[in-house]
Amino acid sequence: MENFEELLASSSKAHGHLCPGQAVGVRMAMLGCRLIGLENPTEHSQIKKLLVYVEMDRCAGDAIAHVTGVKLGRRSLKFVDYGIMAATFLNLETNKAFRILSTEEARDLASHYAPEVRGKARQQLEAYRRMPDSVLFRVQRVRLPIKDWDLPGPNHYRATCSRCGQVVRDRREVLVQGEVLCRPCARGAYFEDAQEITWSDMNWTPDPYRRPWKKHEDELKRSFPELRIM
Numbered sequence: 001m002e003n004f005e006e007l008l009a010s011s012s013k014a015h016g017h018l019c020p021g022q023a024v025g026v027r028m029a030m031l032g033c034r035l036i037g038l039e040n041p042t043e044h045s046q047i048k049k050l051l052v053y054v055e056m057d058r059c060a061g062d063a064i065a066h067v068t069g070v071k072l073g074r075r076s077l078k079f080v081d082y083g084i085m086a087a088t089f090l091n092l093e094t095n096k097a098f099r100i101l102s103t104e105e106a107r108d109l110a111s112h113y114a115p116e117v118r119g120k121a122r123q124q125l126e127a128y129r130r131m132p133d134s135v136l137f138r139v140q141r142v143r144l145p146i147k148d149w150d151l152p153g154p155n156h157y158r159a160t161c162s163r164c165g166q167v168v169r170d171r172r173e174v175l176v177q178g179e180v181l182c183r184p185c186a187r188g189a190y191f192e193d194a195q196e197i198t199w200s201d202m203n204w205t206p207d208p209y210r211r212p213w214k215k216h217e218d219e220l221k222r223s224f225p226e227l228r229i230m
């Protein structure tokens, strides 16, 4: 793993700004990975061994994802909407898991650790560089009973909502009085009043089949040498 300052710089670049949340998130990820014995989480040999549960959608969440390399699309990043500044790091090989919580004391003690720095955010940022892990965090050893349908890998479970016809993956369907339903149909959704629409250029496509696919693939590989085409 790179050192803290290098990770803070690259994380801030990816996040869009340097903020106290980046410092907390980078340190949380470094500590979490160390505790579960995955010191190089973004390396090919370790990337599939790590799951991270992030409990808030705030600045620190981006830093944790950046340092650990976990991704929503790979199912290695789980978002649990608790509004708590905490994350859990799980080693899938050993089943070791630790939940790390950022303390409120750390906020209160920012002026003690960086008294010479003006401005609240700058002071916090500097203080979070200087504080020991023991002040910045509380750590819990936890057991994580993970279901096979929550793991990364191919998806084996599909159900069809008997009300709207939508396919529901990974056992997220619900059973209501013997009826298989998607969650929006069963419990209501984050949106309201869904109306199917048509629009003027609805027959637009991104690639009008002008080029043969092989040539297109070669061009892609030239532009993105790192790209692995599945």
Ligand SMILES: [Zn+2]
Binding pocket: 015, 017, 018, 019, 021, 022, 059, 060
């Ligand atoms: Zn931020």
Ligand SMILES: [Zn+2]
Binding pocket: 161, 162, 163, 164, 165, 166, 181, 182, 183, 184, 185, 186
């Ligand atoms: Zn439905």
